[in-house]
Amino acid sequence: MTDGPTRGHHKVFLGMAAGVGKTYRMLQEGRAELEAGRDVVIGYLEPHGRAETAAQADGLEVVPRRALRYRDTVLSEMDLPAVLARAPELCLIDELAHTNAPGTEHAKRHEDVEAVLDAGIDVFSTVNVQHLESLADEIADLTGTRVRETLPDRVLAEASEVMLLDITPEALRERLRTGKVYPAERVETALSNFFTRENLTALREVALRQVADDVEARRAAREPLGGEPEAEARRGEERLLDSAAPAAIGERLLALVTPEPGSQRIIRRAWRSAQRLGAELDVLWVAGGEPDAERSEQLRALRKLCGVLGAHLLVEHGDDVAGVAARVARERGTTYVLIGAPAERSLRRRMRPSLPIRLLRLLPGVDLRIVADRSRRKGPAQ
Amino acid sequence: MRVRWRRARKPPGPPPVASRRAEAPRILFPFLAPALSRRALGTALRLARAEGAVLVPVFLAPVPRWLPLDAALPRQAGTAVATQEAIEQRAARLGVPVDARLERGRTARHALLRATACERYERIVVAAAAPGAPGFAPGDVAWLLAHAPGEIVVMRPGHEDDLLEIEPAAEPDGHGPTVALPAAFVR
Numbered sequence: 001m002t003d004g005p006t007r008g009h010h011k012v013f014l015g016m017a018a019g020v021g022k023t024y025r026m027l028q029e030g031r032a033e034l035e036a037g038r039d040v041v042i043g044y045l046e047p048h049g050r051a052e053t054a055a056q057a058d059g060l061e062v063v064p065r066r067a068l069r070y071r072d073t074v075l076s077e078m079d080l081p082a083v084l085a086r087a088p089e090l091c092l093i094d095e096l097a098h099t100n101a102p103g104t105e106h107a108k109r110h111e112d113v114e115a116v117l118d119a120g121i122d123v124f125s126t127v128n129v130q131h132l133e134s135l136a137d138e139i140a141d142l143t144g145t146r147v148r149e150t151l152p153d154r155v156l157a158e159a160s161e162v163m164l165l166d167i168t169p170e171a172l173r174e175r176l177r178t179g180k181v182y183p184a185e186r187v188e189t190a191l192s193n194f195f196t197r198e199n200l201t202a203l204r205e206v207a208l209r210q211v212a213d214d215v216e217a218r219r220a221a222r223e224p225l226g227g228e229p230e231a232e233a234r235r236g237e238e239r240l241l242d243s244a245a246p247a248a249i250g251e252r253l254l255a256l257v258t259p260e261p262g263s264q265r266i267i268r269r270a271w272r273s274a275q276r277l278g279a280e281l282d283v284l285w286v287a288g289g290e291p292d293a294e295r296s297e298q299l300r301a302l303r304k305l306c307g308v309l310g311a312h313l314l315v316e317h318g319d320d321v322a323g324v325a326a327r328v329a330r331e332r333g334t335t336y337v338l339i340g341a342p343a344e345r346s347l348r349r350r351m352r353p354s355l356p357i358r359l360l361r362l363l364p365g366v367d368l369r370i371v372a373d374r375s376r377r378k379g380p381a382q
Numbered sequence: 383m384r385v386r387w388r389r390a391r392k393p394p395g396p397p398p399v400a401s402r403r404a405e406a407p408r409i410l411f412p413f414l415a416p417a418l419s420r421r422a423l424g425t426a427l428r429l430a431r432a433e434g435a436v437l438v439p440v441f442l443a444p445v446p447r448w449l450p451l452d453a454a455l456p457r458q459a460g461t462a463v464a465t466q467e468a469i470e471q472r473a474a475r476l477g478v479p480v481d482a483r484l485e486r487g488r489t490a491r492h493a494l495l496r497a498t499a500c501e502r503y504e505r506i507v508v509a510a511a512a513p514g515a516p517g518f519a520p521g522d523v524a525w526l527l528a529h530a531p532g533e534i535v536v537m538r539p540g541h542e543d544d545l546l547e548i549e550p551a552a553e554p555d556g557h558g559p560t561v562a563l564p565a566a567f568v569r
Contacts, residue, residue, distance in 0.1 A: 201448045202450065205450065205453065206450060261479070261480065264482050265470065268463045268467060271459070271463060272463065275456075301481075301482075301483055301484075304484050304485065304486070305484050307454065307486075308443060308454060308455050308458065309454065309456075310459070373474075
């Protein structure tokens, strides 16, 4: 029995809007791969009449498009069977969110890309953030423009690499004014409609957040690697570097809460500490079961508070609070744990180690702080 | 020697704090940065203490149009954190339970709409704005009277009203926003 080809590596060039240079950068990197001796082809390119972009494609082999007749129109699409038959090492495919013309193998281009990756071919592709399904409503609300072609978020999540092409809104508007993005007759309309400074600022923030979340999710989801002993040892060193990196970069706080009003105090105190340390804040509730109506209401309030503070609210299920908290702390590179003052414990509970003691044992090298209720503090003696 | 544990029979008494809190009446106290009226807060606290109610101070955070509605707002967050803590400490001295909230909206009225739509409450206490005094604009108060269910107490600010002012910027030593409490407030 022979194994099928190893799935290709997928790198996505993500931008906040048209004109930031996604296709240009994709072609630039494709040329670099070609010069490094790899077999590179263009599966589909949409230069939008931009001379600089077209110039970057010079010297790269192009798999010809195929023409498809739909009603009275002839549409040109990527020729998926030809790309698969050509079987390059790397294929450059523009406009990942594109909807294919009827009569092709798949309804959407990202499905074509999946087929290319499954054939063991590496893919570089491009997409704008407004095409992501989960952001479509938010971006329509922000910009007043709704995109018709959307891309499932999982495509980005499953990509091997996501690169954000970031330029300032003013720089992009300047590129528009100089005719580098659209023909002269469309510039003024574009500048006063979609490409306003406010729209671009909002889109830029969404794109930056999207990539930041993606980086975070990848770090959290990194799995242990297996393999030969030597490779395993080498990977072990990489893992060591991976796990050491957050600690070397800075502090990260984890506040343990339960959905009740007193927890807001812990979050607020933790947020202030995080501000002083310039650190990220995670807020964790270890849920023993499904929350009742009262707890759901409190959870909503905590979620809103965390949202405004820029903290990450995590809900994990489990009965062992210390065990779950320790696991989350290790996964997220926590350096500092904050908990509320423990309640009075029954005699039977006093015979078991308390939560702070268990956390200290499970998380060596991590600071632990018990947040007091300052409203109960007694003033100085008169 | 053998030690056996037997679960103690619960004596009849009041229900646990969580359920008492869930059943207690709630007084919504929406306010806007950067300052809130001491008189309005005092009224809300007195009412809450008299009725055995939970005070629900709601910090309303307007989000600029160019930011997503769920964007983090670190500058406003500094003010919100300082104000909520000051209110909680004041309430704790009077024995009033507090269940703080934070609501975002495109405008103050939008945030108010979202707060009144998703919170449980029996009464709302708001401060009306006046020259030099913080509070809600006449249009917002009129909207609240027309649209929000429940009893609404509108506090007209007096000349003698002391303000609870919040400095949103962090201090140079990084100890977060400053809460300037007038003498009358901390008594």
